[in-house]
Amino acid sequence: MFTHTHALQFEAKPDGPDPDFARKMQEVLGGQWGEMTVATQYLLQGWNCRLPGKYKDMLLAIGTEELAHVEMIVTMIDRLLDHAPLKPDAADRTKEAAAGYGQHNPQHLIANGSGASYMDSMGNPWSGAYVTASGNLFADFSYNATAEMQGRLQVARLWNMTDDHGVKDLLRFLLTRDHMHQQQWLAAMEELKADGLDGIPVPEAFPLEEELPEFAYTFIDASDGPDAASGRWANGPALDGTDNQLTAAPIAAHADAPILPPGDPRLFGTPPVPGESLLQKAKDALK
Amino acid sequence: MFTHTHALQFEAKPDGPDPDFARKMQEVLGGQWGEMTVATQYLLQGWNCRLPGKYKDMLLAIGTEELAHVEMIVTMIDRLLDHAPLKPDAADRTKEAAAGYGQHNPQHLIANGSGASYMDSMGNPWSGAYVTASGNLFADFSYNATAEMQGRLQVARLWNMTDDHGVKDLLRFLLTRDHMHQQQWLAAMEELKADGLDGIPVPEAFPLEEELPEFAYTFIDASDGPDAASGRWANGPALDGTDNQLTAAPIAAHADAPILPPGDPRLFGTPPVPGESLLQKAKDALK
Amino acid sequence: MFTHTHALQFEAKPDGPDPDFARKMQEVLGGQWGEMTVATQYLLQGWNCRLPGKYKDMLLAIGTEELAHVEMIVTMIDRLLDHAPLKPDAADRTKEAAAGYGQHNPQHLIANGSGASYMDSMGNPWSGAYVTASGNLFADFSYNATAEMQGRLQVARLWNMTDDHGVKDLLRFLLTRDHMHQQQWLAAMEELKADGLDGIPVPEAFPLEEELPEFAYTFIDASDGPDAASGRWANGPALDGTDNQLTAAPIAAHADAPILPPGDPRLFGTPPVPGESLLQKAKDALK
Amino acid sequence: MFTHTHALQFEAKPDGPDPDFARKMQEVLGGQWGEMTVATQYLLQGWNCRLPGKYKDMLLAIGTEELAHVEMIVTMIDRLLDHAPLKPDAADRTKEAAAGYGQHNPQHLIANGSGASYMDSMGNPWSGAYVTASGNLFADFSYNATAEMQGRLQVARLWNMTDDHGVKDLLRFLLTRDHMHQQQWLAAMEELKADGLDGIPVPEAFPLEEELPEFAYTFIDASDGPDAASGRWANGPALDGTDNQLTAAPIAAHADAPILPPGDPRLFGTPPVPGESLLQKAKDALK
Amino acid sequence: MFTHTHALQFEAKPDGPDPDFARKMQEVLGGQWGEMTVATQYLLQGWNCRLPGKYKDMLLAIGTEELAHVEMIVTMIDRLLDHAPLKPDAADRTKEAAAGYGQHNPQHLIANGSGASYMDSMGNPWSGAYVTASGNLFADFSYNATAEMQGRLQVARLWNMTDDHGVKDLLRFLLTRDHMHQQQWLAAMEELKADGLDGIPVPEAFPLEEELPEFAYTFIDASDGPDAASGRWANGPALDGTDNQLTAAPIAAHADAPILPPGDPRLFGTPPVPGESLLQKAKDALK
Amino acid sequence: MFTHTHALQFEAKPDGPDPDFARKMQEVLGGQWGEMTVATQYLLQGWNCRLPGKYKDMLLAIGTEELAHVEMIVTMIDRLLDHAPLKPDAADRTKEAAAGYGQHNPQHLIANGSGASYMDSMGNPWSGAYVTASGNLFADFSYNATAEMQGRLQVARLWNMTDDHGVKDLLRFLLTRDHMHQQQWLAAMEELKADGLDGIPVPEAFPLEEELPEFAYTFIDASDGPDAASGRWANGPALDGTDNQLTAAPIAAHADAPILPPGDPRLFGTPPVPGESLLQKAKDALK
Structure with missing residues (x-):
């Protein structure tokens, strides 16, 4: 069960609007490695976790923190979309503006009325298929560590794509938390090993x-x-x-080339069992 | 550039058909953590790799091996689909057969004519979105290690879902290779660190x-x-x-609750700028 | 920003396992009209809302409640998956079990290790495209009311698909909350009208x-x-x-059949502008 | 069964080409709230409707009208794509053109040869998942009313994104029909209530x-x-x-924190039942 | 513009319900090669066609016919879903029923209330990406011919998956029309060649x-x-x-192995340009 | 089983970078008709082929060649992405650059660090649903011929969208191979007919x-x-x-308008069986 407070975990206020960057920022909101993925993934791993105690508690704690990150990035994108141009002529004061107009996501205006949505920077909707919760904590923590690496990498790239100090302040916060979270998952893997719960090769219990x-x-x-x-x-x-x-x-072959038996004739694959029409053709040919 | 030989890297021959298991086996062919993902992912990481030498060469070597795994699993599924029942009455000799009939994937027959396809066990088509190639080898090798863990975990589960010795022989091979490949990616991450190319927190070069x-x-x-x-x-x-x-x-808040400015009235969000029809209503009310 | 408590908003404990029903229950977790949709949708509408006050506050309050519903359904599915049969022979004690085996979702075992996932009852992953946040509260509240109707309808159908009292207790709770929430969105639409913020035809501000x-x-x-x-x-x-x-x-036509001009020959559509190879053919024919 | 006439329900002729706007117009053709959705949705609701008479007849009547809207928007997009620039230098006469070039959808040229397609403004293909036909007319009419609100809202926004009079004429027609259709679905919901067929909370027949x-x-x-x-x-x-x-x-909790039992060891989740390899390690440690 | 008549192009009435076959029948409604694809594809090719006359007229004529096929299959599925069992015990009269229960699509009941939907037999929603309209009629007619082959093949397989005479009557009609339509597209390709509009290699106009x-x-x-x-x-x-x-x-190589230059250091790929933290490590090592 | 050589089948080196064209080039890599589709499709058709000999051997030969095409296009895109601008101001030297900046795919930089990915030009990930392997060679070869037509058409269009000689050299190679491959599939269809394996109407064996x-x-x-x-x-x-x-x-009707029976009341469709709450209302009305 959750409770929410309107105050933000960290400030999310750009110096000014930038619809081009608003689109790019969607990548770390609704992309494969964005905050939607880690928030919903850590929570699902936590809820599904069949081992009570520190691992389960930790998963639910960090998943809940990540919801606050989703909130901040949504807020940032909303503000980056203020005063977005509706037509190219409005964008045409500078070549920079023309370039930025070309990059903006038109759904931000047409579908969302200057608001964020759960999509990546190319407009692909966020997918539940991004989430892995295998029930094996070692395998999942390895994925979580990867997610924090890929996520921090993307934020670091975004850092070099803007000069807006307000945007950079939020990116700074995200970079720092991803730094912490990389350590967190690597530490948790070490602890799983120390607790005798799994190891290489995962799953270690397979004989x-x-x-x-x-x-x-x-x-x-x-x-x-x-x-x-x-x-x-x-x-x-x-x-x-x-x-x-x-x-x-x-690389070497350890088995012969496979030979498959003919298929069921009722499925009309090739080779077919000659049906009546082919027989008829044969008969016609004999005339 | 590739060349192909018809001989298989390892045998892929079940003792007998099993359309229920054919569906389940699709998970490790075309699922998120299946062989299609690792084959195409390692190749893409290799082609995109901007550092010539051992890492690039290794990526292309293992990606090419994984193509052989795709081939073997396709072959296995094809054989598991021999003699699949087309109707429930044909399946009705035993309750076990009825249960298995209920589980089979009807597209295996209707769309593929007793053949495998690039989908997972629930029929979701394999997606290019499963593939990550970030250009940062440390982050990507971490993902690759995860893929081998999740993949081995799934094969180990499949191991307990069949008694067919021929199927188990192939699973045995896949479990062993995933064992090797887990070591491979962990070793490669160590080597990246030793070569000074990256480290925790990834990307280490961010100041x-x-x-x-x-x-x-x-x-x-x-x-x-x-x-x-x-x-x-x-x-x-x-x-x-x-x-x-x-x-x-x-968790604590470090910023006030955000207050967003009103939207562009031309986008008709709430709050709107009162348009003529609302004005008219006001006028009517004053009459 | 959110905080989480491990206690549940309502009990989520079935009398016994039922992997067939676990699959069906996914529909109201990760389907188009499931709890994932309403939770993330109400939160996004709240965060994007540019009108401070009661509407924004209400959206964030209910979105947060819905996260607790996601948690309860995940927990219920986890428990329904206890002791799920791994092979049809294990399922074969009764015809009922055989039927249930046929319906179970194999990914629940292979991919999630007896855990829930963000998918619907046919295995389609939950999609960010299910979420609408247009920035126009009247249009969005109408969608929200629909979501509570479709959602309550699905839960009412699930009610007739099980005899498990523990499952029915949770469904009872969900049915009741959807009852309340239908009223909530209809009341909110009335209030928007009363506050002069929008009305029929939406958006009323369009002249x-x-x-x-x-x-x-x-x-x-x-x-x-x-x-x-x-x-x-x-x-x-x-x-x-x-x-x-x-x-x-x-129905009647108010415009003539359209006639499109020929396309750009550089795009090689039909009709093409005759290229050299066609000219050559003509020349050859004249020889 | 349908018959088609080449004449259009309304004129669909822009003053001139505009590939940027052609992309935007795709949103109301193949987006979640576009004409493809309402046409195919109303028809499916009508075909599936198990109550003969006015509701079924009305659904099939309006669904058929919406097919004519699909046709007009396709025609409009085709014409907006005339003379689209194939390279940026061709686009480079003005900054406005450069901005517009940046926004155009390259698939319009590469895949469709200056033609429309069934996608939204970000290139997501139209999906059958956009369509709801629950069999409960009250719930579905509520969704239909929403669709006409979201649809009219998007067209009203497009209205402010172009100065082309021909485009605006078609948008005018679409805005007017969506105005009518909003009334239509609200009236139909009232009539369902008056006919005693359903009411709040939907489905009213649930005890x-x-x-x-x-x-x-x-x-x-x-x-x-x-x-x-x-x-x-x-x-x-x-x-x-x-x-x-x-x-x-x-919000308050009404149930304790859930404790899940350990998983089936054959699924290798955490906690596992210690397998032989772990035992062996223990033995080795004792040597 | 379209008009609709309630009478069907052909009868669509099964002898009795069969929810297992209802699911399978979805393949030829909403699958890649189903009637939704050909109906919407032929119409789109017709609307986009920039050559007035026989080809455009024919495309719109057949596309409109295919809409009637969608309608008939929807009607058939609706009737196959009558009296579908809601629980396995209700399905349990025979092993055949248990098998059929296992195969049924639970969304047919939970989401659609005994109605058809736009999905395939594995529950994947129909996608606009199935539709090809390239603007080049030769290439598109080749695809259309394929669609009629794949479609007839699937219907022929369904023919062998049922003994219901009413179902077989509709399948018989569909098989016959697909027979005609295969001829139609092959004839149209011949005619395009005869009219000098295109030929092998497509597009022939490329020099x-x-x-x-x-x-x-x-x-x-x-x-x-x-x-x-x-x-x-x-x-x-x-x-x-x-x-x-x-x-x-x-196969032979005609170019050397590619060597890519290092990436932009601001993107933090491998090899990175050593950042400050790496420098610091180097300094530390020298101490 | 495959082996790989680093040398390329053909040169893939542009004269200079062009991130706009890199995005467009993705269409023939990861689009519906791109090289990923034909490579994986021909291989799957080959592996699934139940007829040993020339057809199976040919499918595996050409599928393997197409993998080399994937490799060349990935390499080309990587090089086109060198020095891509990270911000619009960097793009702003000319209006042409501004236009090109607007068209570039931001995921190429944020997610892939200047690398290609398995997506089309609008960012849709490549999908296993693009692949058809029906088990009927005639139907599949017809699809393959189409794929080579659509593919060559798209490459011919790209030819007119660039002036880069290095890019044009690779396109030239691809155009030529697609020319050959069109002939190949048409020849193979003729041969299937000559070998008596299938013919019009496909499948010919259906009586x-x-x-x-x-x-x-x-x-x-x-x-x-x-x-x-x-x-x-x-x-x-x-x-x-x-x-x-x-x-x-x-077109003519051959069956009456269908009348569907009422649905199962436990599914709460319309018409419902009046439940208690409606009865209660009736009673209240009588008071």
């Missing part, structure tokens, strides 16, 4: 004796790049706690 | 002095779960190589 | 004298159903506060 | 005694906006025909 | 001298299947009216 | 005596365009090898 050991430590090289096998991934000790050595080998 | 230090090491708790701050993520030294300490604090 | 009056009060009948014009919509006084009368007329 | 009366008339306030409960929705008589009073209360 | 002749008649073999070059496509005269001969060759 | 002969050779005219029946499709001998004649007739 290794069911694997094929000859494929477990070999980098398979299927390309002619000369340096593919010169990295750590093909040399040195295994990273799964065993005393195996990583090595490399070219 | 930390632009951040707000008071938010960089604090776990913010926005929920009432009592154990949220009892993990490593809120205690002990920072994980970014600095000598800061991680700590915790309840 | 009526720009319209074509001959088309404003006529039901146009383009089909041969004999009773199409016998309803209130083609008879009696207008509903927009004017003293016009509604009437009916068959 | 109210199954509800929880303490939640049926209370606005629940989950945010700190001071005015949330000062509107009609929290004061005065109920809107469902009963003699209850609307009131307000802060 | 062949801009091509690279050494690649225009060579089947390039990139796989080791021994028979790949034994077909007509690698032997015999060209099919484009020239007197070239088709031949085959193994 | 024609199940059809309704009166509908098999009649062009049905549902529009008032005067020339609709003047083409080959309504005149002359049938194209299916029979000695029937094609003819034309206006």
Whole structure:
């Protein structure tokens, strides 16, 4: 259950409007790596978590914080959309304005009346498919760490796409929180390992004796790049706690080319079982 | 440029048909974490990679291997679809068959004529949006490691959903390769760090002095779960190589509730600028 | 900014597991008219609202309540997924179980490990495109009222699809809140009208004298159903506060068939401008 | 069954080409609230309608009219695309042209050869998910009324985005028909109520005694906006025909925090049942 | 402009309900190759057609006919959904019923109240992206011919998935019309060629001298299947009216491996330009 | 199984960067008719092909070649994105630059760090739904021929949208290969016919005596365009090898308007079965 306060976690006020940047800012709101993803993902992982205690509590705490980030970015986009030009002639005072007009998202005006929406910078609506909640915390925390890396990377790029100090203040806050959250998920993975809950290879509980050991430590090289096998991934000790050595080998076939049986004739694939019309043709040919 | 051989990297032959499992197997072919995702993702990251040498070569090598995995799973699904029942009465020999009939994907027959397709187990088509290629290798390798974890997890679950030895042989191979590939991406992240190319927080090249230090090491708790701050993520030294300490604090507001200006009256939002029809109403009221 | 408490707004505990119903319940979680839609929609309308005061405050209040509904349905689905059968033989104790096995969503197990996800009952991921926030409160409240009607209708149908008392208790709560919320949005529309902020036709501020009056009060009948014009919509006084009368007329053409000019030859549409290869053919034919 | 005439219901001829506006016009063709949605939605509601007579006849009549609107907007877009520039240098006569070039939809040229397509102004393809046909006419007519409000709102905004008189003539027609259609659906809802077919709360046939009366008339306030409960929705008589009073209360929890049981170990969630590999590690540690 | 009559082009009445088959029938209503696609596609090609006369007239005539097919399939699905079971116990009279229950689409009941919707048999909503209208009639007629082939193939498969005589009567009609329409599009392609409007290679107006002749008649073999070059496509005269001969060759590289320059450091890709934090690390290392 | 070489099949090096054209080029990479579609489609058709020999071998050969085309276009887009402006002021040296800035895809920079992605020119992610593999080779080869026509058409249009010689060299190569591939699929269709594997109407094996002969050779005219029946499709001998004649007739109804029975009252459609609350209202009215 949630309660809401109108006060913001951090200020979200640009120096001035910028509909071009408003569109770009949508990427970190409703894009694959935007705040909608992390907010709803951490909450879902938390609600679905079948292990009571610190991990579940932490997931729900940070998911709730991320809702506040969604709120701030929506507010920022709303303000960037003030006074957006409705026609190109209105945009035409400078070449910079013409360029910015060309980049603006027309749905911001036509569909949302100068408001944000749950889409990315190319107008793709946010999708529940962006969210992963596998029930395996190690795999999910790895994804969460990635999300904070990709997210911070995008905010860092946006930082270089604007000179507006108000915008930069909010980006600064987001960059800092993503910095913290990267540490958070990496720490949580370490703790899962320390608590004996999972490890490499995830899921560790799958019995290794069911694997094929000859494929477990070999980098398979299927390309002619000369340096593919010169990295750590093909040399040195295994990273799964065993005393195996990583090595490399070219790709090789271990099974013959497959031969599929003919399909069910009632599905009319190729090859068909000759139907009456083909028979008729055969008969006609014999006349 | 690619060349193809008809021989398979590994055998993909079930003991017998099973249209229910054919549907489930689609998840690791065309689902978010399936082989289509990793094959096309590693190739795209490799092609886009602006750093020549071992990382680029490795990406193209493994992406090419993953294409062979797509091929094997397609072949397996094709064979699982042999003799699929076209009507429930044909499925009705046992309750098990009735249950399996209920689960089968009708598009496998109607649209594909007993063939695989690029979709997941619920019929969602595979999407290019599943692929991430950010240009930042550290962030992308973290995603790749996640993909191998989520992928191995799904295959391990499928392992418990079938008794078919032929199917299990292929799953065994996939589990083993995902085991190797988890190590591969973790090793590659270590190597990126060792090569000075990136580190925590990603992207490391963003100047930390632009951040707000008071938010960089604090776990913010926005929920009432009592154990949220009892993990490593809120205690002990920072994980970014600095000598800061991680700590915790309840969520707090740092800005007032936002007040947005009225919108452009030409967009007819609320509040509107009173138009003529409203004026007319006012006049009528005064009569 | 939000805070979260682990206690639930209402109980969400089924009498027993039911993976078939877990799939159906996804419709009111992640379907077009599910709780994800109303929660994120009311919040977005609230954040984007440019009129401070009661409407904005109310939107943020109810949007926050709806987040608690998302949480309860996720929890209910999680519990309905306990002990879900992994294979049809396990499901085969009764024909009822076989039927239920056939209906279950395999991603609930393969992708989510017995957890809910943001999808509808056919596995379509929830989409940001379900959310409307036009900036015009009258139009949006009308949509919100619809959402509560469609939502209550779906929950009422689910009510007849289960005998589980624990499930029915939660449905009872949802039905009651949707009852309240229907009243809420209809009351809010009345209040917008009373406050002079908008009315029929929405947006009222668009100057009526720009319209074509001959088309404003006529039901146009383009089909041969004999009773199409016998309803209130083609008879009696207008509903927009004017003293016009509604009437009916068959559909009629008011413009000639359009004739489009040829396309740009550089786009190679039909008709093309004859290129050299066609000329060459003509020359060859003349030889 | 349908018949078609080449003559248009209304003129669709711009004064001149404008590829920027052609893109914007796609919103009311193939967007969520565009003519494709209302045409196909009213027809589907009509075909699915299980009550013969005026409602069914009316739905099929108006759905058929809306097909003519699709046709006119397609024609308009085709003409706005005449002579569209293929390169920026061709667009470069004025800054206005440069701005317009930046906004044009490149698929209009590359994929459609100067033709319209079924997409919105950001290029999202029209989706069957936009269409609602619930089988409950009251709920659906409420959605239809909304569609005409959102649609008229978008056309009114487009009105302010162009100075082309030919375009404005068509927009004028669309604004007028949406004015009529808003009245139509509101009248139809009144008639459903008068005919005793449904009412608030929809669906009225669900037995109210199954509800929880303490939640049926209370606005629940989950945010700190001071005015949330000062509107009609929290004061005065109920809107469902009963003699209850609307009131307000802060959000409160009515159930304990949920505790989920551990998952099936065969799904490898967290917490897992310790598998052999973990056991082995434990053994190794004891050596 | 369209008019509608309630009478059907052909009967659409099953002998009895069958919710399993209702779901399957959705494939030819709202699937990629269903009637929604051909109806809206032929109309769009007709409206966009810039060549007045027989082709445009024919497109609009057949598109309008296809709308009647949409109507019939919707009607059939509605009737197949009568008396659909709401729970598995109601389905449990026979194993056949249990199997059918497992296959039914729950949205047919929850969202549509026993009605059809614009989706395919796996619940994917129909998409405007299924529609192609390129402005080049030859390319589009080729697609139309394909659509009638894929469509007839799917209906022929459905034919073998039911024993219901009423359903088969409608399928019979659809099979026959698809038979006619295959001829129609092939005839139209011939006529386009005869009228000198286009030909192989499409678009014929692109000047062949801009091509690279050494690649225009060579089947390039990139796989080791021994028979790949034994077909007509690698032997015999060209099919484009020239007197070239088709031949085959193994795939070969014609350019060096690409080397991309480093990215813009403001985008924080790999390799980055060392930022201050990396410099600091270097300094620290030198201490 | 595949192997990869870093060398390219053909050169992919523009004379200079052009982020506007980079976006447009995405259409033939990740659009419906782009190289991703044909590569993955031909491979899937090949893997699913149940007829060993020349057709299967050919499909896998050409699918593998198309992967090399994906690689070249990705490389081209990467290079076109070098030095892309991050802000409009940087774009503002000329009006041409301003126009180009307006057209660029912001995700190319924010999400991909100057790299290509699997999307079309409007940012829609590539979809597995673009791929057709029906199991019927004739129907699929017809689709493949279409894909090469639509693809070549789009490349020919792009040819006229750039003056860059390096870009034009790659387009030249793609135009030439699409020329060859059109011939290839048409030749393969001829060969299927010659081999007696299928023919018109596809699928030929469906028994024609199940059809309704009166509908098999009649062009049905549902529009008032005067020339609709003047083409080959309504005149002359049938194209299916029979000695029937094609003819034309206006559309006509062959069945009465459908009347659907009332729905299940437990689904609360209209008409409902009067529930208690309505009864109560009636009672109240009688008081």
